[in-house]
Amino acid sequence: MDNVGGEQIETTTHGDEVPGTRLNGPIHLWFSLSYGNYLVIPRALLQSMPVEWQERMVKCLEELKREADAAGVECVSTYRVHPVDGRGRFIPEPVPHYRRAPVLFGSGSR
Template identity: 40%
Template sequence: MSSHETTGKERLWTWFSLSYASFLILPHSGIHQMPDEWQNRMAQLLDEWDEAAKNQPDLEFIVQGRKDGKLCQIPEWITNYRHPDRAAWNHFFGRAEHCTYPSCNCPFDLGPDNQCLRGLPNPEQVVR
């Protein structure tokens, strides 16, 4: 193995950095903003986890937000998975500020009145 290649174990370990974190937390709303193929791979990995973890403890976990070392409310755009703020998520992921349909290769078609279903402003009326 070359010095630039790492094992899966090493790559995964780096996700926890040098912290003492025991969990990796991904927001429900955010993972549904990823491409469908990515979501499918993630679901497959989670299915493998469930199949391998035969004796999971009967526990519930609570996620709390902290900013500058103090507890804070988690913004609604992160927690609202039923009605995601697509513009906020697009900003989070560094995506285009304006709809570029059809050149965006978006997994969605345009919605009613040619509105971008990712919530991006349409700089000009798009003709289908």
């Protein structure tokens, strides 16, 4: 059991994993001090990465989906996302639509 936001939740560990480290691990640190509950990544940016990177990302996303399904966690697959500025005001979409010519990232893209 781990304490998350004052609530006790059941967690499991794998291999040599120290109990509690998963919830305070790399993803928690990546989100930093934000209160963000979701990660939104523009499709155009994902498709701009090298194919090898995209393949790794897809494998991770598929693994996450399998684990969520196995745990009985229902994941909504469609959300409506609107960009906002630092004050919460709506702003124009900063990343072009994925079908328009995006910037290509990674080795061999320049």
